[in-house]
Amino acid sequence: MSHKDSLFYEVYEVFSKKTDTSSLQHQFSLLAPNQELAFVMAKENFFRREQVADIWVVKRDHIKRMSQEEKEAMKHLEKNYRETKGYGYLKKKWRQYEQEQLTEKDIMGGGEG
Amino acid sequence: MVISLNERMDHFMNRINSGEKIEADDWMPDDYREALIRLISMHGISEIMGALPEKEWVPKAPSIYRKLAIMAKVQDEMGHGQLLLRVAEDLMEPLGRNRDDIMKDLFSGKLKFHNVFHMKAPTWGDAGVIAWLVDGAAIISQTMMLGTSYGPYGRALKRICAEEVFHAQHGESIIMALAEGTKEQRTLLQDSINRWWSSLLMFFGPRTNAETGHSNQDQNMRYKLRTKTNEQLRQEFLTKYVPRVWALGLTIPDSTLKFDEETSEWQYQQPDWEEFKSIVTGHGPKSKERLALRMRSYEMNSWVREALGTSEVSNVAR
Numbered sequence: 001m002s003h004k005d006s007l008f009y010e011v012y013e014v015f016s017k018k019t020d021t022s023s024l025q026h027q028f029s030l031l032a033p034n035q036e037l038a039f040v041m042a043k044e045n046f047f048r049r050e051q052v053a054d055i056w057v058v059k060r061d062h063i064k065r066m067s068q069e070e071k072e073a074m075k076h077l078e079k080n081y082r083e084t085k086g087y088g089y090l091k092k093k094w095r096q097y098e099q100e101q102l103t104e105k106d107i108m109g110g111g112e113g
Numbered sequence: 114m115v116i117s118l119n120e121r122m123d124h125f126m127n128r129i130n131s132g133e134k135i136e137a138d139d140w141m142p143d144d145y146r147e148a149l150i151r152l153i154s155m156h157g158i159s160e161i162m163g164a165l166p167e168k169e170w171v172p173k174a175p176s177i178y179r180k181l182a183i184m185a186k187v188q189d190e191m192g193h194g195q196l197l198l199r200v201a202e203d204l205m206e207p208l209g210r211n212r213d214d215i216m217k218d219l220f221s222g223k224l225k226f227h228n229v230f231h232m233k234a235p236t237w238g239d240a241g242v243i244a245w246l247v248d249g250a251a252i253i254s255q256t257m258m259l260g261t262s263y264g265p266y267g268r269a270l271k272r273i274c275a276e277e278v279f280h281a282q283h284g285e286s287i288i289m290a291l292a293e294g295t296k297e298q299r300t301l302l303q304d305s306i307n308r309w310w311s312s313l314l315m316f317f318g319p320r321t322n323a324e325t326g327h328s329n330q331d332q333n334m335r336y337k338l339r340t341k342t343n344e345q346l347r348q349e350f351l352t353k354y355v356p357r358v359w360a361l362g363l364t365i366p367d368s369t370l371k372f373d374e375e376t377s378e379w380q381y382q383q384p385d386w387e388e389f390k391s392i393v394t395g396h397g398p399k400s401k402e403r404l405a406l407r408m409r410s411y412e413m414n415s416w417v418r419e420a421l422g423t424s425e426v427s428n429v430a431r
Binding site for chain 2: 011031034041045048068
């Protein structure tokens with residue numbers, strides 16, 4: 001491989017939104033010599049058919065990704081105290097007082113739903 | 114903390130067996146990496162070489178609708194090639210190899226591509242048979258690998274399979290038009306099926322090592338890169354398509370072909386596995402011509418890579 005080739009081949013990651021209200025989603029990666037061509041290729045490679053509201057291309061080197069060790073360290077964290085499932089026992093408790101526990105929807109109530 | 118190779122290997126196999134997906138930067142044993150590079154670069158290059166027999170039919174398609182559809186399919190195949198080569202490149206990076214090496218391996222004959230793409234496509238019937246049955250065969254082997262242990266390959270296949278459905282229906286549509294057409298059209302279609310039958314059986318690879326002296330099936334199953342054997346896939350293909358070919362009043366050029374109720378398996382005439390070996394090592398009817406075409410376009414486009422690549426060098430130098 002020559003030095004010239006290595007400059008042409010830079011990895012870009014492609015993200016997109018299907019509609020204005022949907023979240024940004026990772027699509028795939030591609031090789032391109034610069035941001036402009038990365039964008040052109042992203043359209044050609046991934047959006048020949050699909051509806052798309054927005055496309056982002058980011059040079060992979062500019063992204064901090066997690067290593068295998070970092071991912072595995074995250075996995076074992078117990079966070080029940082932060083989640084509703086850590087408070088499931090309340091349902092039974094309220095029954096003892098002849099009351100139903102307020103559901104997530106009841107607590108959030110008052111909105112449009 | 115020092116972790117021994119055995120511990121790493123045990124951890125890796127535990128991840129695979131519990132259904133976790135391996136990512137490009139994760140630790141993986143060398144033979145897993147090599148198996149993936151072999152499988153995915155072959156798959157990626159086959160998509161690109163597979164566009165060539167069909168591209169021959171773009172200028173000759175019988176209507177504007179067919180021309181648009183086959184052009185879209187050719188474009189999809191090149192897109193699939195791009196996706197898969199990206200997956201292979203990320204695996205090759207730690208070995209200091211890149212896309213240029215993949216192309217050079219293709220040109221030198223080190224990297225092989227699917228047997229079907231070494232064959233001639235002389236009539237519009239072939240365009241139909243390729244899209245219906247060759248893509249049909251490819252869908253069977255690709256959907257089997259959707260659950261592969263290697264995450265990036267699984268994600269690429271998910272995108273690819275979604276588009277393959279259009280390809281198969283484009284093929285069905287061509288087949289249906291010819292099958293319901295004139296006597297000449299039916300003969301044209303029957304000739305194409307006759308021409309492609311043994312290639313279609315070969316597509317899935319030999320049943321065991323015995324036929325060709327070599328197979329990576331066992332290793333790929335152990336690493337959960339695949340979940341079914343070549344023969345299981347071939348049987349699925351026969352179950353799916355033989356009744357449909359027959360229903361259209363067409364025949365298959367194998368008088369021994371029948372479904373054995375007792376074994377629940379199709380019996381068929383084995384294709385010539387010596388011929389298969391000869392085809393995939395670059396001695397098929399169109400091998401040299403199509404490789405020359407790919408090589409020529411790679412050389413003709415090299416100025417683009419150089420122009421865009423070196424501009425950055427000159428910017429830095431300034």
